[in-house]
Amino acid sequence: MTRLLHLDASARPGRHGIDPHGSHTRALTHRFVARWRSARPHDPVRYRDLGTAPPRLVDHDWIRAEFTRRDAREPWMAERLADSDAMVDELIDSDLLVIGAPLYNFGMPAPLKAWVDGIVRIGRTVVFDPSRGDDPYVPLLTDRPRRVILLSSRGGHGMDEGGPLAHMNHLDPHLRTALGFIGIHDLRGIAIENEEFGGERLAASVAAAQAKVDCLVDALLAETAAPAPRQPLPA
Numbered sequence: 720m721t722r723l724l725h726l727d728a729s730a731r732p733g734r735h736g737i738d739p740h741g742s743h744t745r746a747l748t749h750r751f752v753a754r755w756r757s758a759r760p761h762d763p764v765r766y767r768d769l770g771t772a773p774p775r776l777v778d779h780d781w782i783r784a785e786f787t788r789r790d791a792r793e794p795w796m797a798e799r800l801a802d803s804d805a806m807v808d809e810l811i812d813s814d815l816l817v818i819g820a821p822l823y824n825f826g827m828p829a830p831l832k833a834w835v836d837g838i839v840r841i842g843r844t845v846v847f848d849p850s851r852g853d854d855p856y857v858p859l860l861t862d863r864p865r866r867v868i869l870l871s872s873r874g875g876h877g878m879d880e881g882g883p884l885a886h887m888n889h890l891d892p893h894l895r896t897a898l899g900f901i902g903i904h905d906l907r908g909i910a911i912e913n914e915e916f917g918g919e920r921l922a923a924s925v926a927a928a929q930a931k932v933d934c935l936v937d938a939l940l941a942e943t944a945a946p947a948p949r950q951p952l953p954a
């Protein structure tokens with residue numbers, strides 16, 4: 720069984736191709752999850768709509784609660800961390816994260832950043848161990864492989880990894896760094912570009928992204944279905 724966690728971060732609630740002014744990233748994540756589910760209908764999918772229901776921002780109370788030892792927390796502190804704990808539980812419980820996130824002003828949408836702030840948690844997803852000297856952080860989400868599929872959309876173009884304007888895209892590298900910090904290293908990205916141009920340029924980019932999504936789902940499904948490599952028999 721593969722457990723999916725599906726997150727959408729676009730501020731636009733509808734889906735491109737279905738709703739007027741719909742979101743391209745929501746259309747891509749929907750495509751990914753629907754294709755996955757049609758092959759593996761019993762795999763559970765948990766959904767969180769960050770774009771229309773953003774997590775609360777980190778504030779003073781959250782920081783006080785987070786940096787108070789768990790056994791010394793007052794009831795209000797546990798309450799303040801409850802949302803963040805729920806997001807961590809969902810993440811720990813997942814094998815495959817499908818994240819729809821547009822590029823907003825060169826970075827991730829604020830609700831996705833609020834999610835990142837909620838899931839990087841000392842003692843839950845990463846440990847700070849001062850006895851390790853200059854390398855004190857130990858990621859905790861290394862118990863099994865988890866994969867991240869980042870499905871993005873941009874108004875401009877050339878911002879894929881290695882592209883001429885890749886330096887203006889801080890979304891993919893930021894998410895890669897933050898998730899790598901807690902032990903999730905396998906992040907693959909597919910993006911639509913040229914959204915602001917519209918017309919044929921956009922249509923070609925949408926078609927290319929859709930084809931890449933289908934290909935990626937099929938490749939992951941094939942890997943998931945493949946039997947685990949046989950262990951050599953003991954001599």
Ligand SMILES: Cc1cc2nc3c(=O)[nH]c(=O)nc-3n(C[C@H](O)[C@H](O)[C@H](O)COP(=O)(O)O)c2cc1C
Nearest residue numbers: 729742743744821822823824825872873874875914
């Ligand atoms: C607030 C805002 C900021 C944006 N900033 C950028 C940007 O920095 N670079 C870019 O290429 N496109 C930018 N865009 C365009 C979006 O990335 C593009 O419209 C994308 O398709 C939005 O995703 P969605 O279709 O899922 O809503 C921005 C759009 C908005 C609304």
